[in-house]
Amino acid sequence: MTALTITRPDDWHLHLRDGAMMRAVLPYSAQHFARAIIMPNLEPPVVTLAQATEYRDRIMAALPDGMKFTPLMTLYLTEKTDPDDVTAAHNSGLVKAVKLYPAGATTNSNSGVSKFDTIRPTLERMAEIGLPLCVHGEVTQNDVDIFDREAVFIERVLDPIRQKTKGLRVIMEHITTKDAVDYARAQDETLAATITTHHLVINRNHILAGGIKPHFYCLPVAKREEHRLALRTAATSGEPRFFLGTDSAPHTDANKLLPCGCAGCFTAPNTMPILAQIFEDDNALDKLEHFTSLNGPKFYGLPVNKEKMTLTKKPMQFPSHVNTDDGPITVFDPGYDLHWSVI
Numbered sequence: 246m247t248a249l250t251i252t253r254p255d256d257w258h259l260h261l262r263d264g265a266m267m268r269a270v271l272p273y274s275a276q277h278f279a280r281a282i283i284m285p286n287l288e289p290p291v292v293t294l295a296q297a298t299e300y301r302d303r304i305m306a307a308l309p310d311g312m313k314f315t316p317l318m319t320l321y322l323t324e325k326t327d328p329d330d331v332t333a334a335h336n337s338g339l340v341k342a343v344k345l346y347p348a349g350a351t352t353n354s355n356s357g358v359s360k361f362d363t364i365r366p367t368l369e370r371m372a373e374i375g376l377p378l379c380v381h382g383e384v385t386q387n388d389v390d391i392f393d394r395e396a397v398f399i400e401r402v403l404d405p406i407r408q409k410t411k412g413l414r415v416i417m418e419h420i421t422t423k424d425a426v427d428y429a430r431a432q433d434e435t436l437a438a439t440i441t442t443h444h445l446v447i448n449r450n451h452i453l454a455g456g457i458k459p460h461f462y463c464l465p466v467a468k469r470e471e472h473r474l475a476l477r478t479a480a481t482s483g484e485p486r487f488f489l490g491t492d493s494a495p496h497t498d499a500n501k502l503l504p505c506g507c508a509g510c511f512t513a514p515n516t517m518p519i520l521a522q523i524f525e526d527d528n529a530l531d532k533l534e535h536f537t538s539l540n541g542p543k544f545y546g547l548p549v550n551k552e553k554m555t556l557t558k559k560p561m562q563f564p565s566h567v568n569t570d571d572g573p574i575t576v577f578d579p580g581y582d583l584h585w586s587v588i
């Protein structure tokens with residue numbers, strides 16, 4: 246096959262940041278993706294409908310002329326979130342999900358949740374009104390090994406929440422383990438899981454063997470090869486519960502290369518060529534559209550995009566860096582040449 250036309254994709258988990266960085270990275274997402282679920286972990290976080298509306302307006306103001314892109318906003322769930330504000334956010338049509346960060350799990354998660362009982366009224370309300378919960382699924386206890394934090398979260402936090410809150414629609418975000426794939430497959434249609442581009446490419450050796458590679462460090466951290474293979478099988482299966490959430494998470498090189506560097510891989514510029522290659526390698530090009538363009542809108546109850554995207558078999562050159570007024574950002578390098586391009 247030398248050309249593939251699919252429904253224009255969406256990104257169901259994206260960090261756009263704000264200010265100079267947003268202006269630099271937004272065109273890369275808007276170039277390929279019609280819509281994206283926008284993460285609220287700014288500093289300060291996007292907690293209320295009013296803040297989400299202002300952030301949406303800043304995104305639209307930063308969008309270059311002639312580009313079309315719809316940001317699907319999220320609220321950052323805190324122990325003080327007001328269920329009525331969540332209802333108002335849902336009714337506004339701007340906010341498509343609420344994001345749960347366990348406090349301390351990742352970048353700007355300090356305002357997240359420590360006592361999961363405190364968010365029960367909000368979760369009940371979300372189940373009632375049909376607003377989905379996006380979950381960063383890692384426990385944060387120091388006595389739990391970082392490579393086990395996703396599996397332990399499923400058992401100790403996620404499953405109990407779902408048992409208590411029947412009907413709540415939940416997205417397990419950026420899953421990294423076979424445990425998460427198996428859990429997702431065993432649940433009803435109220436549960437879905439997103440998978441990033443980079444977790445389909447790297448395992449933990451890529452980060453740590455032969456020297457430390459800060460640009461491959463993200464959270465949840467990449468796991469053993471057997472987990473990467475389970476993610477590949479899930480993504481390329483076409484099953485409706487699995488869809489793309491890139492978690493493209495730009496940080497300047499200065500912040501990535503610190504003694505305590507930031508977590509995040511910046512994949513917006515080359516995600517679609519990487520995915521086309523992965524699906525081709527796994528003999529699943531016919532399932533790419535399900536993963537990038539069909540399964541996500543179905544879960545969120547949104548229409549599928551009308552526009553199309555064509556990928557052609559020709560070498561794709563991507564920039565090694567994107568420059569911003571805050572400094573350069575390194576683009577995720579899968580470690581091999583890419584031979585699909587978006588036209």
Ligand code: DOR
Pocket residue numbers: 260286351352381462463464465492494495507508509510
């Ligand atoms: O690698 C990550 N980067 N994982 C997250 O959960 C947050 C993100 C960020 O905001 O930088």
Ligand code: ZN
Pocket residue numbers: 258260284492494
């Ligand atoms: Zn993220």
